[in-house]
Amino acid sequence: MFPTKRLLPAALLGSVAVFLVFLPSRVVQGRSTPPQQAVDPHNHTLNIIDGRVHPEMIQDGQAFRLFFLAAATGANPVPEEKARQRAMLAPVRLSEMELAITSAVLADYKGQYEAAVQKYNDAVASARAFDQLPDGKQLGAALDALALAVKTKLEASISGGSSIRLYAHVQGEKSKMRVTAQ
Amino acid sequence: MKSRIVFVFIFVVACWLCFPCNAGAQQGYCFNTYFSTYINSSVGSDHASVIQTVQVSGNISLNNPSVWAGPLTGWIYPCTSQNNAMQSASHTYKITNLVGSTGGNYSEAAPALNYNTYSITITAPVTPGTVYSGSEVELITCSAAGTIFNGGGGLYIEVAYTRAVSTGAQSNCYWNQKITQEVCDISAQVWCTAASSPPDYPVAAVSSQVYPPPAPNWWETFDVCVAYGSPGHYRPWLCSPFGLALEQYTALPAPAICTYNP
Numbered sequence: 001m002f003p004t005k006r007l008l009p010a011a012l013l014g015s016v017a018v019f020l021v022f023l024p025s026r027v028v029q030g031r032s033t034p035p036q037q038a039v040d041p042h043n044h045t046l047n048i049i050d051g052r053v054h055p056e057m058i059q060d061g062q063a064f065r066l067f068f069l070a071a072a073t074g075a076n077p078v079p080e081e082k083a084r085q086r087a088m089l090a091p092v093r094l095s096e097m098e099l100a101i102t103s104a105v106l107a108d109y110k111g112q113y114e115a116a117v118q119k120y121n122d123a124v125a126s127a128r129a130f131d132q133l134p135d136g137k138q139l140g141a142a143l144d145a146l147a148l149a150v151k152t153k154l155e156a157s158i159s160g161g162s163s164i165r166l167y168a169h170v171q172g173e174k175s176k177m178r179v180t181a182q
Numbered sequence: 183m184k185s186r187i188v189f190v191f192i193f194v195v196a197c198w199l200c201f202p203c204n205a206g207a208q209q210g211y212c213f214n215t216y217f218s219t220y221i222n223s224s225v226g227s228d229h230a231s232v233i234q235t236v237q238v239s240g241n242i243s244l245n246n247p248s249v250w251a252g253p254l255t256g257w258i259y260p261c262t263s264q265n266n267a268m269q270s271a272s273h274t275y276k277i278t279n280l281v282g283s284t285g286g287n288y289s290e291a292a293p294a295l296n297y298n299t300y301s302i303t304i305t306a307p308v309t310p311g312t313v314y315s316g317s318e319v320e321l322i323t324c325s326a327a328g329t330i331f332n333g334g335g336g337l338y339i340e341v342a343y344t345r346a347v348s349t350g351a352q353s354n355c356y357w358n359q360k361i362t363q364e365v366c367d368i369s370a371q372v373w374c375t376a377a378s379s380p381p382d383y384p385v386a387a388v389s390s391q392v393y394p395p396p397a398p399n400w401w402e403t404f405d406v407c408v409a410y411g412s413p414g415h416y417r418p419w420l421c422s423p424f425g426l427a428l429e430q431y432t433a434l435p436a437p438a439i440c441t442y443n444p
Contacts, residue, residue, distance in 0.1 A: 169424055
């Protein structure tokens with residue numbers, strides 16, 4: 001009987017240990033979750049990188065994607081779009097010629113961006129099963145890479161000083177960006 | 183033998199208790215989010231307006247993890263029902279874009295699994311030096327999973343004005359072949375009254391044309407600055423690294439009343 005008495009507590013302790021090892025993180029996080037978040041059981045907003053606090057954690061590809069997309073216009077912009085673009089690019093102090101080049105490059109970028117998104121959304125719409133869905137993470141990486149390619153193209157078209165100012169300006173703009181951490 | 187059976191029973195129960203916790207639909211478990219937001223505030227060409235764009239873009243991807251539910255049930259897929267719901271769900275993108283009394287709340291809906299970009303631009307009239315309360319909020323709610331992204335908040339915004347004078351030193355000079363000009367960073371110091379110093383928008387150097395001569399000897403500069411403090415405790419103002427500089431070639435004027443909102 002002696003071995004059994006020793007084994008039972010050991011089994012209980014072992015089970016508790018195993019349970020704790022597999023304890024899901026949601027339960028652990030719940031202890032320090034602010035009350036306003038605990039009220040809404042469907043609030044899944046997690047892991048946001050705030051550029052105001054950690055601008056260094058926002059990658060250049062993400063930053064240029066966001067900036068270029070906000071600054072870009074369509075192929076035939078209305079006066080309001082032109083004014084917005086001119087205001088956004090004013091800190092870079094582009095010459096009129098550089099501004100025209102940049103405007104054309106960004107319009108082309110917007111077209112490529114929208115085409116990539118449309119292709120993705122079409123694939124989503126035509127998916128008949130879970131395993132036919134396109135890779136959502138891969139699309140983000142592709143759009144970031146496209147933005148960096150456009151940056152390289154722009155740098156080859158504008159002066160060195162303008163390129164430096166563009167890069168510095170976008171670095172500064174990271175403080176106004178937020179991205180979900182991967 | 184009996185103790186072994188008890189041990190196995192407790193072990194299986196302990197493991198089984200884990201499954202309901204993992205089965206809940208959670209970000210990072212049943213789906214991953216890839217959202218990003220950006221707010222851009224720029225000075226209008228009239229120096230009396232702010233053009234503010236709030237933009238949110240991104241998508242989600244679904245996961246289909248499998249979990250061992252014991253010898254009787256076998257492998258289960260706790261996210262299947264959630265994933266099925268997602269395929270017919272919609273996401274509502276909500277943006278608040280306010281500068282003073284201009285702007286408001288905006289929203290649009292899109293299929294839940296689509297990549298979506300939603301952007302709102304407003305043009306707000308402003309008086310340089312006046313502080314305006316504003317806000318930018320980006321909220322994405324899913325009809326199947328609740329709030330999946332929540333960003334932004336309140337802020338204060340101003341178009342800051344600073345007069346700056348050249349101290350003469352030039353650096354980072356380069357020849358701009360396209361416009362046949364030599365452009366340098368000309369060191370500068372602020373030229374503001376004592377009561378408006380230090381200005382909200384500090385200026386230490388201005389990139390300006392130096393050839394063909396003459397180089398400017400002072401500038402009127404403007405920049406959009408934002409603050410996340412409260413009235414009386416605005417500082418530090420976060421200004422774009424390069425504001426607008428109007429080059430001046432006339433005699434040096436008196437110090438200006440620069441924008442000063444501590």
